[in-house]
Each structure stands twice: as structure tokens, then as C-alpha cells.
Amino acid sequence: MLNFVTTNPGKVREATEYLDDEIRQFDFDYPEVQADDLGTVAAEGARAAYRAADGPVIVDDAGLFIDAFDGFPGPYSSYVEDTVGVERVWRMTEPEADRAAAFKTVIAYCDGDGFEATPDPGGIDREDRRGQDLSADDRGAATTDEQVHDGGETVPVKLFEGRVPGEIVAPRGEGGFGFDPIFEHDGTTFAEMSTEEKNAISHRGRALAKFAEWYGER
Ligand code: ITT
Numbered sequence: 001m002l003n004f005v006t007t008n009p010g011k012v013r014e015a016t017e018y019l020d021d022e023i024r025q026f027d028f029d030y031p032e033v034q035a036d037d038l039g040t041v042a043a044e045g046a047r048a049a050y051r052a053a054d055g056p057v058i059v060d061d062a063g064l065f066i067d068a069f070d071g072f073p074g075p076y077s078s079y080v081e082d083t084v085g086v087e088r089v090w091r092m093t094e095p096e097a098d099r100a101a102a103f104k105t106v107i108a109y110c111d112g113d114g115f116e117a118t119p120d121p122g123g124i125d126r127e128d129r130r131g132q133d134l135s136a137d138d139r140g141a142a143t144t145d146e147q148v149h150d151g152g153e154t155v156p157v158k159l160f161e162g163r164v165p166g167e168i169v170a171p172r173g174e175g176g177f178g179f180d181p182i183f184e185h186d187g188t189t190f191a192e193m194s195t196e197e198k199n200a201i202s203h204r205g206r207a208l209a210k211f212a213e214w215y216g217e218r
Contacts, residue, residue, distance in 0.1 A: 002215070003057045005030060005049040010177030011060050013195055014204050018212040026053055038063060038075055042108035043157040049110070050155065056111035058211070062203065064089075064103055064179045066168060068096040081178055086171065090182045093168040103183060103190075103203040104163040107211050114156050160214070162206030166190075 002019065003026035004012050012025045030045040030052075042061035049057045063077035066089075073080035073089070080089065093099050164185060171181035173191025176198060180190035190198050199205035 001055055003049070003053045003055055005045065005053065005057050005059045008177065011062075011204065014199055014202070015058075015060075015208055017196065017199050018205075018208040019215070023058075026057065028052055030059065032061075036075055038104060038106040039108075039159055039161070041075060042106040043159060046108035046110040046157050047155050050112065056109065058110075059108045060105055060204065060207070061108070062103065062105035064101060064183065066093060067100040068093065068098050077179070086179055086182055089179065090168060090170055093182075094170075099168040100165065101168050101183065102163050102165045103179075104161070105203045105207050107160040107162075107207045109158045109160070109211065109215070110155065112155065158214075160207045160211040162203040162208070162210070164201060164203045164206070 002023045004015055004019075004023045005026045005028050006012060007027055007029055009025065012023070015023055026049065028049055030048045032041050033044045035041050035044075038061045042059050045059040045061060046057055049059055061075070063074045065071040065074050069092075084092075093101075166183050166185040168182050169184040169189060171191075172184075172189045173181050173193075175193060175195075176191040180198075183190050185201060188197075190202065199208070
């Protein structure tokens with residue numbers, strides 16, 4: 001059984017389509033390190049959660065990156081949702097000529113077994129900070145590994161990234177969660193889509209598809 005470490009049932013709902021009955025929600029509020037890239041936050045979270053859980057874990061650290069604000073709220077999206085709120089993020093963006101944005105997620109997997117070391121995950125995020133329109137290849141999920149050190153012992157974490165470009169719009173739709181009502185992709189907001197429709201094109205769907213393929217082989 002794979003533990004999806006999150007306080008957000010919306011994330012688990014989306015993951016179920018890819019991982020079926022292999023996952024369960026592990027409601028553990030892992031300490032989020034202060035870092036400006038999702039990969040570092042997810043990797044550190046997976047390491048902390050692996051210590052607390054009995055078995056393999058995945059952590060999903062996600063954010064909304066608005067071009068006009070140089071990627072804000074990005075890794076601070078959860079805090080901004082709780083403080084400013086989704087409606088006011090729309091109103092802040094409304095006067096901007098360019099309302100392009102991107103959702104991005106990094107899934108970190110840890111089970112205590114070894115993987116090959118790879119570059120610092122910060123490198124992945126910086127390329128994509130502005131949420132610019134990405135090439136078809138770039139829009140797929142990337143995969144990297146990271147070695148982290150835990151009390152002198154190496155605790156490897158494998159990372160799967162997904163991102164999707166879109167535009168900030170006035171809130172529409174009742175589905176999804178978080179910033180879904182103000183994020184439009186190809187004329188439809190994520191909150192107007194079913195879970196299946198959102199998964200087919202979303203940042204999380206892309207990362208989950210990549211992860212599920214790798215995990216299936218494992
Ligand atoms: P956990 O950390 O417990 O997993 P969280 O909701 O706080 O739950 P994050 O730290 O990854 O998750 O914060 C991401 C923020 O971005 C949060 O405000 C989410 O609502 C929002 N978010 C992430 N993925 C999203 C998605 O697919 N659609 C809409 N909003 C999303």
C-alpha cells in the first residue's frame with residue numbers, strides 16, 4: 001500500500017484514477033521547508049513523511065505560477081489561498097494585460113531503496129517559473145532523482161514533474177479544488193471539468209501518469 005501524504009483530499013481523488021486501490025491518504029502535515037522550488041519542498045517532505053509512515057510514500061507539492069507576477073504565488077500557493085483567497089487572486093490579476101499562468105506539481109516518492117543521484121531539483125523549477133507556453137515535449141512530465149542525506153545515511157527520493165499552461169479568469173465552475181475556478185485551459189476552467197477531464201491535461205495528471213508507469217514497473 002502506497003501512502004499519499006497530504007491533507008488535501010482533492011489530490012487523492014485525482015490520484016485514484018492512476019493508482020486505484022494501491023493508495024491511501026496519509027493525513028500528515030509534513031513540515032514544508034522554506035524553498036522557492038517545488039522539488040526541494042516535495043523531496044524534503046517525502047523524507048520526513050517516510051520516517052513517519054509505515055511503507056512507501058508520495059508527496060505532491062504544487063503551485064500556481066502567474067507570469068505577470070513573476071511566478072507568484074508559486075510555492076507559496078497554499079498560504080496565499082488561505083490568506084488572500086482565490087477570488088482576490090483573480091481580482092489582482094484582472095487589470096494585467098497578460099494573464100498567462102501555469103500550474104505545476106512535483107511528486108516525490110520515497111521507499112528507502114536506492115536510485116541514481118541526479119541534479120539539484122531547483123534546476124527543474126527555475127526554467128518554468130514564469131509559466132510561459134512550453135513546447136509539447138516540455139509540457140509532459142519530467143523525471144529526476146535526488147539523493148538526500150538523513151543523519152549521514154542517504155535516503156533517495158525520486159521526483160516526477162508535471163505542468164500545464166493556462167490563463168487566469170473570473171471564477172467559473174463548481175468542481176475541483178483550490179485555484180481551479182480561476183484557471184482556464186483551452187476555454188474551460190479546471191473547476192468546469194470532471195476529474196477525468198482535468199487529469200487528462202493537468203499538471204498532476206501528467207506527473208501521476210509518469211509516476212504510475214514507473215511504479216508499475218517497480
Ligand atoms: P498538502 O500540502 O497537505 O498536500 P495543500 O493543499 O496545502 O495540501 P500544496 O502545499 O501543494 O497542497 O499547495 C498547493 C496550493 O495550490 C494549494 O492552495 C492548492 O489548493 C493549490 N493547488 C494545487 N494543485 C491544484 C490544482 O490541481 N488545482 C487547483 N489548485 C491547486
